[in-house]
Amino acid sequence: MQEQQEQREKKEIGGFLPFHTNAFDRVFISVVILIGIHLLWLRFMEAALPIEVATVISLVIGYYVVRRG
Amino acid sequence: MRNPRTGWLLLSPTLIILLIFGFAPFLYVLFVGFNQWNVFSADDGLVFNGLDNFRRLVFDDDFLHSVGLTARFAIFAIGSEIILGFVLAQMLTRNFPGKSLFRIIHTLPLMVAPIAVGAIWRLLVIPGFGPVPFFLDRWFDLKYQIGSYPDQALWTSVIMDVWHWTPFVTLTMLAGLSAIPKEPVEQAKVDGASRFQVFWYVTLPFLRPVLLTTVFIRIMDAIRTVDEVWMLAGGGPGTRFTGIYIWRVVFPRTDYGYGSSISLITLYLTIVLCWLLFIAISGRRKGEVE
Numbered sequence: 579m580q581e582q583q584e585q586r587e588k589k590e591i592g593g594f595l596p597f598h599t600n601a602f603d604r605v606f607i608s609v610v611i612l613i614g615i616h617l618l619w620l621r622f623m624e625a626a627l628p629i630e631v632a633t634v635i636s637l638v639i640g641y642y643v644v645r646r647g
Numbered sequence: 648m649r650n651p652r653t654g655w656l657l658l659s660p661t662l663i664i665l666l667i668f669g670f671a672p673f674l675y676v677l678f679v680g681f682n683q684w685n686v687f688s689a690d691d692g693l694v695f696n697g698l699d700n701f702r703r704l705v706f707d708d709d710f711l712h713s714v715g716l717t718a719r720f721a722i723f724a725i726g727s728e729i730i731l732g733f734v735l736a737q738m739l740t741r742n743f744p745g746k747s748l749f750r751i752i753h754t755l756p757l758m759v760a761p762i763a764v765g766a767i768w769r770l771l772v773i774p775g776f777g778p779v780p781f782f783l784d785r786w787f788d789l790k791y792q793i794g795s796y797p798d799q800a801l802w803t804s805v806i807m808d809v810w811h812w813t814p815f816v817t818l819t820m821l822a823g824l825s826a827i828p829k830e831p832v833e834q835a836k837v838d839g840a841s842r843f844q845v846f847w848y849v850t851l852p853f854l855r856p857v858l859l860t861t862v863f864i865r866i867m868d869a870i871r872t873v874d875e876v877w878m879l880a881g882g883g884p885g886t887r888f889t890g891i892y893i894w895r896v897v898f899p900r901t902d903y904g905y906g907s908s909i910s911l912i913t914l915y916l917t918i919v920l921c922w923l924l925f926i927a928i929s930g931r932r933k934g935e936v937e
Binding site: 597606610613614616617620621624629 | 698701702705706912915918919922926
């Protein structure tokens, strides 16, 4: 039990996000951000800039969240 | 030392069933969501249309209105259920005359099927027939017509949901309250804590897992509410929640592609909402002790 707790603490890192996260959490947050940015882009930005820009922005943010979140 | 393969072997029937009946339909809806598929259109097969369904969705005022209505419904219904459920659970931890009878009567709505709940409430509030509009008109001179006034329809849906689901919240809260050890509560009282302080610093932290689970279940239920509200108001103004909107798009209009994309976004909103609540309530924020 204690071993499991220690392993979990080892996996959880202290990044810039305001809560403790593990790898799955950070990938999940990246996917949530990706979908959110695309939906907002379709609504407000697509007339000015193509959707591919949203994809690039979300992938960059996603990568940053996964590495440093 | 147990072999980890044994665990996976024992889990495999459940996992296989979950994959077939849970994950495969989700993948199918995901696939259909990126296609145009309307059996009444000129081309009645699946036609890949990329993000067009989602493009249409973010500009669909009816859908956005339904999301707003569902949010209002969920906030008021779940908020009321949690407060009422907690008060009733606290009451049921004490002894009073007729407690057993009260517990049975209080739990009865939980046993009624949602479609029957909708039918019962429709009979109660139907103008010219139900007792509620009759007495409201007679005693308060209030015109009560859920088919004409969207606000009345929304509030009736909220009250109906509270009536139906508060017993569930009470039972889960009662289980949570029964599991709280007496010592910390008594220690807090000996240290001079007020009733509110005992509730806020002792009872509530112990209740957090139960509260979290109950709120999750109720959020998911409230967002997908269809049958009760459909029976009550027939999808009239004030009750066009997301579930009813999806039903309208998928069945009468047979617009399966667009309906799938709305379902996916509804699922997305539900997951995000539950996850944010989980972070807020579960104590995973930095600087908090779990």
